[in-house]
Amino acid sequence: MIEVISSDRCIRCDICERVCPAFVFDRDETGLPVIARQDDCQTCFLCEIYCPTDALYVAEAAHGPIGIAEAEVVERDLFGAYARSLGWSRGRAGGAQNDPTRHIRVAQV
Amino acid sequence: MASRRKEQPTEDGRHMETDVLVVGGGPAAAWAALSAAEAGARVILADKGYHGTSGATAPSNTGTWCVPPGEGRAASVEQRFKRTAGLADRRWMLRAADRAYENLQKLVDWGYPFPSEEDGSLYIANLRGPDYMRFMRQRVQKAGVTILDHHPILELLGDENHVGGAAGLSRRNGASFSVAAGAVVLATGGCAFFERILGGTGLTGDGYLLAAEAGASLSGMEFTGKYTLAPHGSSLNKGLPFRWATFYRESGEVLRDDRGEPVTNGIGGGERQVAEALLSGPVYARLDLAEPAIQDWLRRGQPNCFQPYDRMGINPFEQLFRVDLKYEGTVRGTGGIRIVSSDCGTGIAGLYAAGDAASRENVTGGVSGGGAINASWAIASGWWSGHGAAHHARSRKHRDFARLRPLGATGLRGAGQREDVELAVAARTVHDEIVPLDRSYWRKANVLEASRRILEDVWAGLNQAKPSVGIERLRAREVASVTASARWTVAAALLRTESRGVHRRSDFPREDERQASRIIVSGLDRVSALREDLALETAREG
Ligand SMILES: Cc1cc2nc3c(=O)[nH]c(=O)nc-3n(C[C@H](O)[C@H](O)[C@H](O)COP(=O)(O)OP(=O)(O)OC[C@H]3O[C@@H](n4cnc5c(N)ncnc54)[C@H](O)[C@@H]3O)c2cc1C
Ligand code: SF4
Ligand code: SF4
Numbered sequence: 001m002i003e004v005i006s007s008d009r010c011i012r013c014d015i016c017e018r019v020c021p022a023f024v025f026d027r028d029e030t031g032l033p034v035i036a037r038q039d040d041c042q043t044c045f046l047c048e049i050y051c052p053t054d055a056l057y058v059a060e061a062a063h064g065p066i067g068i069a070e071a072e073v074v075e076r077d078l079f080g081a082y083a084r085s086l087g088w089s090r091g092r093a094g095g096a097q098n099d100p101t102r103h104i105r106v107a108q109v
Numbered sequence: 110m111a112s113r114r115k116e117q118p119t120e121d122g123r124h125m126e127t128d129v130l131v132v133g134g135g136p137a138a139a140w141a142a143l144s145a146a147e148a149g150a151r152v153i154l155a156d157k158g159y160h161g162t163s164g165a166t167a168p169s170n171t172g173t174w175c176v177p178p179g180e181g182r183a184a185s186v187e188q189r190f191k192r193t194a195g196l197a198d199r200r201w202m203l204r205a206a207d208r209a210y211e212n213l214q215k216l217v218d219w220g221y222p223f224p225s226e227e228d229g230s231l232y233i234a235n236l237r238g239p240d241y242m243r244f245m246r247q248r249v250q251k252a253g254v255t256i257l258d259h260h261p262i263l264e265l266l267g268d269e270n271h272v273g274g275a276a277g278l279s280r281r282n283g284a285s286f287s288v289a290a291g292a293v294v295l296a297t298g299g300c301a302f303f304e305r306i307l308g309g310t311g312l313t314g315d316g317y318l319l320a321a322e323a324g325a326s327l328s329g330m331e332f333t334g335k336y337t338l339a340p341h342g343s344s345l346n347k348g349l350p351f352r353w354a355t356f357y358r359e360s361g362e363v364l365r366d367d368r369g370e371p372v373t374n375g376i377g378g379g380e381r382q383v384a385e386a387l388l389s390g391p392v393y394a395r396l397d398l399a400e401p402a403i404q405d406w407l408r409r410g411q412p413n414c415f416q417p418y419d420r421m422g423i424n425p426f427e428q429l430f431r432v433d434l435k436y437e438g439t440v441r442g443t444g445g446i447r448i449v450s451s452d453c454g455t456g457i458a459g460l461y462a463a464g465d466a467a468s469r470e471n472v473t474g475g476v477s478g479g480g481a482i483n484a485s486w487a488i489a490s491g492w493w494s495g496h497g498a499a500h501h502a503r504s505r506k507h508r509d510f511a512r513l514r515p516l517g518a519t520g521l522r523g524a525g526q527r528e529d530v531e532l533a534v535a536a537r538t539v540h541d542e543i544v545p546l547d548r549s550y551w552r553k554a555n556v557l558e559a560s561r562r563i564l565e566d567v568w569a570g571l572n573q574a575k576p577s578v579g580i581e582r583l584r585a586r587e588v589a590s591v592t593a594s595a596r597w598t599v600a601a602a603l604l605r606t607e608s609r610g611v612h613r614r615s616d617f618p619r620e621d622e623r624q625a626s627r628i629i630v631s632g633l634d635r636v637s638a639l640r641e642d643l644a645l646e647t648a649r650e651g
Binding site: 019020021040043044045046050059061062063076082085096099100101104 | 223422
């Protein structure tokens, strides 16, 4: 579930509020996103990769927050982890042309 | 520093007109919108979420059923047909293979970044969800389609004999809006029955309810016994890595099958044993059969699958981790709105269905279409429905919008006055009647019958409740849609007194050749299930 919004990293661009498919975010008067409907979050990690500054962190538990804090996300280098593994960067798409899934598709049912 | 809103909030009562209204924002909706625009129609696409991230494809990585033209195609169809539990239709399979292939070629022409094979040719049989859906949004915008993000449709508008638009709300402020249209395509995806799977929150079977309220029927709702493995407590119902898994008990003891062999391959032979073991306690897995090269391909090719492990701080190739079987309803099951014509018409004038909103029995019979068929079906059926809708809209140039009336009922309008009907309780009740393994992996008459009665009560409660207002209408309609989908599922499952495809009856464990026909369900306050005696013979010969 979406758990962390880093107010230091966030540039108040409103992208996450617009792209979240479950409409989880509102914004406060300064433009900082707030997690307004956390239980609606579908743990899809997509807000993370659309964020231009890697300011969002979605924890792995889909049924409720685990209570992870920003410091731990920084320490374990988890901000932007999904984007990096896809080849997305600064909110821009990339890396699909390097997808090696064809090698393992044969086994797919 | 407050930033500028890029989208004007919808004012209450906003009314729009168009030729084709596409409801949904996944691949089926995108292809329908592109197809209708190509056919010359003005198009509005209204999505409950954000078109580009919503739906089951966007967070996933989908393989397609990609069959090049030529001599091999008929053989491919034949091979796949053998796995459809006798209920697919070869003609539909062939034309879906053809249409999907043509449209994958369009993606090549438009510059979608497909990977290359070793010989330099493009590998087009796989689409990375986030990239694919972002790309599709750009194409849809380019085609001049008006996109309404976060604008779920709540009900259809129609008159005695046709559908001519829809109405919904803006999630930003709960404001109502309506669209009058020459034709409507339902591309609302499947029903995940409130299970927390990838892309699943918005997949509440809304299109099924909308279609049924307009008089359409559904088919294949019993083929919903589909589950996929996921790390415990996560949303990652992606089966592929479990191809290389061995399964264990909590004690660390390896799980063994009847012959004493270790249980492996969770997307093949091992699935059933894992399901059985889960009935009596937790099951663990380790991807210990993946060699280094496979590990590398899995990590780079399916990075979403590794998010839970990386975030939990475990190495799934070396450490044991607990697993769940996640229920997938009609997202990887097959049921949906019954298709009656080659342009994906529903039998109701002006109403079309595509993707997971439609029954996929034509192309995948009684088995799951996940892993290949569903993605290609979304492309092909989206395309056909877009053309069908554009054509229909053209034939209805002189439309009388004043005669349209709202068709929605449960949760939205009615004389109900009760204030004690809790939507959250109703949602949980329905979830618990459908999602557990002993409800939908294995079914039997007395359990189904008990569920049927409980679901009747939930439905009655929803009808007695005071209709919701404002933003609450969305939740009310989602709960109504899931409840209706559950009732149709149970009705079809009761009627099919055999095991076939992903419908498993523990009281009728065998396939019964006399039941090799589809089951059609319809009705709201009174649900009916009937066998359709398909002229499959002709299809078999042809
Ligand atoms: C994890 C996972 C992996 C998968 N992998 C594969 C694979 O490898 N190969 C394969 O063939 N298939 C796969 N599938 C299935 C495939 O993703 C679906 O078949 C496909 O997404 C269906 O497309 P769709 O457009 O019909 O529905 P979806 O992509 O689910 O989109 C439904 C859309 O409808 C919108 N919507 C819902 N209700 C409303 C409403 N009331 N008003 C407006 N909009 C609404 C939603 O916001 C969403 O945009 C997978 C599914 C999952 C969950
Ligand atoms: S997308 Fe990132 S930078 Fe933009 S508002 Fe959201 S958190 Fe802040
Ligand atoms: S993980 Fe998905 S649903 Fe949750 S906040 Fe991010 S984009 Fe929204």
